[in-house]
Amino acid sequence: MIDYKKILGDYTPDYEESLRLKCIENGIIKKLNDIISSRNIDAEPVSVGSYSKGTNLKNSDLDIFIVFSKKYPKNEMESIGLSLGHYILENGVEKYAEHPYVSGYIENVKIDIVPAYKIEPGQRIVSTVDRTPLHTKYVIENTDENLRNDIRLLKIFMKANNVYGSEVSKAGFSGYLCEILVINLKSFDAVIKYFSKLKGRLIIPENSWKKFQEPVVIVDPVDPTRNAGAAVSLENLSRMKIASKLFLLNKNESFFYPREISPRYHKRGTCIYIITLKRPDIIDDIIYPQVFRFERQIFNIADRYGFMPVSSEINVDNNIEILIELQRDVLPDVSKHAGPPVDSDESINFINVWKDRALRGPYIERDRLYVDSETRIKSFYDALNLELEKMDIGKNLNKLKDGIKIIKYNNSHFNVVKKFFSKDIFH
Amino acid sequence: MIDYKKILGDYTPDYEESLRLKCIENGIIKKLNDIISSRNIDAEPVSVGSYSKGTNLKNSDLDIFIVFSKKYPKNEMESIGLSLGHYILENGVEKYAEHPYVSGYIENVKIDIVPAYKIEPGQRIVSTVDRTPLHTKYVIENTDENLRNDIRLLKIFMKANNVYGSEVSKAGFSGYLCEILVINLKSFDAVIKYFSKLKGRLIIPENSWKKFQEPVVIVDPVDPTRNAGAAVSLENLSRMKIASKLFLLNKNESFFYPREISPRYHKRGTCIYIITLKRPDIIDDIIYPQVFRFERQIFNIADRYGFMPVSSEINVDNNIEILIELQRDVLPDVSKHAGPPVDSDESINFINVWKDRALRGPYIERDRLYVDSETRIKSFYDALNLELEKMDIGKNLNKLKDGIKIIKYNNSHFNVVKKFFSKDIFH
Incomplete structure (x- = not known):
């Protein structure tokens, strides 16, 4: 039998880390309470996120929300919130999700101080962050120590199998989805069994299949108008199904530890092109959708001209690299x-x-x-150049069109090539 | 205006030819009548075919049928018929359509002497030839000199535009179809107008669209269970529609004279293969369907393996040549x-x-x-060789499998290549 305790031990914060987080959290809350009452602000600091829910893994962040009364107008709430954030985090920097917050470090722990409005379940939110304190409350009220450990196991399993993370670049399952799944299905094992048997879309509760169209429908327990699973891609749902099936057939600890995939380079007899441009200084959430769309556009152009695209891959770091594999790059005369x-x-x-x-x-x-x-245009290079001129490749990428390079791959070093040759079920 | 008289003059037998045919016909009929009565055979010689109907063009054959009483069993009818044929045609040879007949020459005119059973309209036939005397009677009774000339014009037009001839190798309109069309639509001009406006299948009479499924449905006036147009291909129907449209837009005599199409050779950047084998000593009606099927099989194999076939062409003379054009002949690794x-x-x-x-x-x-x-099999050559081994390419071609050559075309001389590069609307 598989030793879940050992796995949890490898991933859960040890006593020292827990104590450090507790101290930092207490310190921040106290400091915030003091200044809020001294300045007579109608707001309250709340610890949210996985640490506050007891579902955190090692090296987690601390998320402290400042929950304001709705009587404050938005800009006032934001400016007070930001000033409180800077007060706590001396070297903190302002960041923007749907609205601004302050992010910084205390004793090497990453801290986000986020202003939000106080809402009750069912009330209309102003910003999505307003829901977060309700999520925290929901998880705390519906879990015990066992369930929290099972939530941790599910997160570990999903991370190891590359389906974890709600960022656009991942399109995987968020921590909150792990929490809802375990709370609903009662255990880690039950969740795995559920995925292994699941056909088609994931829909919880089952009667909400008509309300949402995404591959994963998990209705938010604190807001029935929201699909908490909307960001999960069909691929990641598929990966989780396969990972669960494989795990049940061979209950092995390796499913909880990331596997290093070394690229297996080989001769393919196809034409591989890399389209690269510098990554603009813009957050993933904005850049990834543009890159995905650009990838699809290139694929469609290749298809339309008859270059018979086979596969494509993207990689985004300092550069944007899009790989497209074609069965041919020259058309008949x-x-x-x-x-x-x-x-x-x-x-x-x-x-x-x-x-x-x-x-x-x-x-x-x-x-x-x-x-x-x-044939008017015979080479892929010419076709893509021609189409690039008139193509809309997204607000931020359009400005960088002149810097796009189209390179025929020939053992040159590109991260996207490494990724391409590393592709397997979970990559 | 177009001079139909001149065109008819170019194609219709002159006085001398007509006289010669008349004499030969009379001679044969008389000789047959004499021997039939002397041997007390219950049969009657009948002149059939275009000459007897007055719809013949220059250099037509003579078709003389010997119409037997149904009291004769098949083999007896055939053996008497053949002996009479040999009696008339000293150097005649026996041939087989659905049943045997004798073919030979008198004064350079090709003569067929064909035994058949006498039937009345509506009676069941034994062999398709039994219907021929009824066709002759129908045409004679339903045409006058004007209509016969219009039938001749239609034949000339169809010949020049390459849609004439009911042989399997042609899949065009037979002389009898020309006769029915003109009789039904009342003139050559009306037939052309009809084709130029026709959408979809040709169906005469219109209410028989459900009874037959072929592209051309022309119910035989002497046998409502038979589609006289069954042999016409969709391509030839399409050609006739286009020829009629073009003719009406530009009434030019050139539509009545065959056009020499010189092949336009050009670089195509594709892979052209010729599959050749010796033509077995077998009549067109049997060999063509096997060649067409073989062509289709090769096309499908190329498609299934991913060689992206574009076009194909066949030519049958002393050799069978099948051309297949591929977008590539090697697959990616x-x-x-x-x-x-x-x-x-x-x-x-x-x-x-x-x-x-x-x-x-x-x-x-x-x-x-x-x-x-x-990729297991990368070249078209290997793929086709592999598939050829297990393929059924028809009763007569199967025996010749070992002699099949697969040649990559490279300016070598093949008749099918000439045909391929000569392809246009009417070829």
Whole structure:
């Protein structure tokens, strides 16, 4: 049998770390309470996030929300919140999710101080962060020590199998989804069994299949109008199903530890192109959707021109790299074009237009006219360059069009190539 | 205006030819009548075919049928018929359509002497030839000099535009179809107008669209259970529609004279293969369907393996030549295979089978497993050779499999290549 205790031991904060977090948390809350009451602000500091819920893994952040009365207008709430954040975090920097917060470090622990409005379950939120304290409350009220450890196990399992993380770049399961899943299904084992047997979409509760269209539908217990699983990709749902099936067939600790995948380079006899540009200084949440869209656009262009794309991959770090694999990068000199059906009013026009220009034809096959004509654009390089000019590749990438390089891969070093040759079930 | 008289003059037998045919016909009929009455045979010689109907063009054959009483059993009818044929045609040879007949020459005119059973309209036939005397009677009774000339014009037009001839190798309109069309639509001009406006299938009479499924449905006036247009291909119907449209837009005599199409050779950047074998000593009606089927099989193999066939062409003379044009004749070293959906019971099995053999993967895209593996058969030559071994290419061609050559075209001389580069609307 698998030793869950050992696994938890490897991932859960030890006594020393827990104590340090507790001290830091207490210190911040106390400091905030003091200044709030001295300045007579109608707000309250609340510890949220995995640490406060007892579902944190090693090296977790601390998330402290300052929950304001709704009587404050938005800009006032934000400016007071930010000033309180800077008061706590001397070297803190302002960041923006849906609204601004202050992020910094105390004793090497990352701390976010986030202003939000106080709401009750069912009340309309102003910003998504307003819901976070309710999430914390929900998890604390619905878990005991056992369930919290099972939530940790699920997070560990999902991390190891590369389906964890709600960031756009991951499109995986968030910590909160792990919490809801374990609370609903009662244990880690039950969650694994559930995924291993699941066909089609994941829908909790089952009667909400019509309300949301995403592959993963997990209705937020504190807000029934929200699908907490909306960000999970179909791929990651599929990966989690396969990981669960494999785990149940071979209950092995390795499923809880990340596997190093070394790229297996090999000759493919295809044409691999890398399209690269410098990454603009913009957060993942904004840049990734543009890169995904750009990848899809390149794939579609390759397909439309007949270069027969096989696969594609992206990598975003300091550079944006998009890899596209084609079955060919040069088209035949001649292409066969379907013209109108002979019955069409256009048929005679088609014949007149082509009869002196065609390399062969117009000719008839079955009930349709065809013509063989010279291929206008023969190379993928030319096709992509031509299309790039008129393409909208997203607000932030459009500005960088001139810096795009199209490189035919030939053992050169690109991170996206390493990623491409490392691809397996969980990568 | 177009001078139909001149065109008819160019194609219709002159006085001398007509006289010669008349004399030969009378001579044969008289000789047959004499021997039939002297031997007391219950049969009657009948002149059939285009000459007897007055719809013949220059250099037509003579078809003389010997119409037997149904009291004769088949083999007896045939043996008497053949002996009479040999009696008339000293150097005649026996041939077989659905049943045997004698073919020979008198004064350079080709003569067929064909035994058949006498039937009345509506009676069941034994062999398709039994219907021929009824066709002759129908045409004679329903045409006058004007209509006969219009029938001749239609034949000339169809010949010039390459849609005439009911042989399997042509799949065009027969002389009898020309006769029915003109009789039904009342003139050559009306037939052309009809084709130019026709959408979809040709169906005469219109209410018989459900009874027959072929592209051309022309119910035989002497046998409502038979579609006289069954042999016409969709291509030839399409050609006739286009020819009629073009003719009406530009009423030019050139539509009545065959056009010499010189092949326009050009670089195509594709891979053209010629598959050749000796033509077995077998009639067109039997060999063509096998060649067409073989052509289709080769096309499908090329498609299935991913060689992306574009076009194909056949030529049958002393050799059978099948041309197939491919977008490529070598596949990438690696192929991407779709495995089962992750929800399938087969998914884990697929992973186990492939995990150590795959060049890349198994991996997940959306809700399905994929794997990149080494392409087993990379060249079209190897693929076709492999498939040829197990393929059924028809009763007569199967015997010649060992003699099949697969040649990559490279300016070598093949008739099928000439045909391929001559292809246009009417070829």
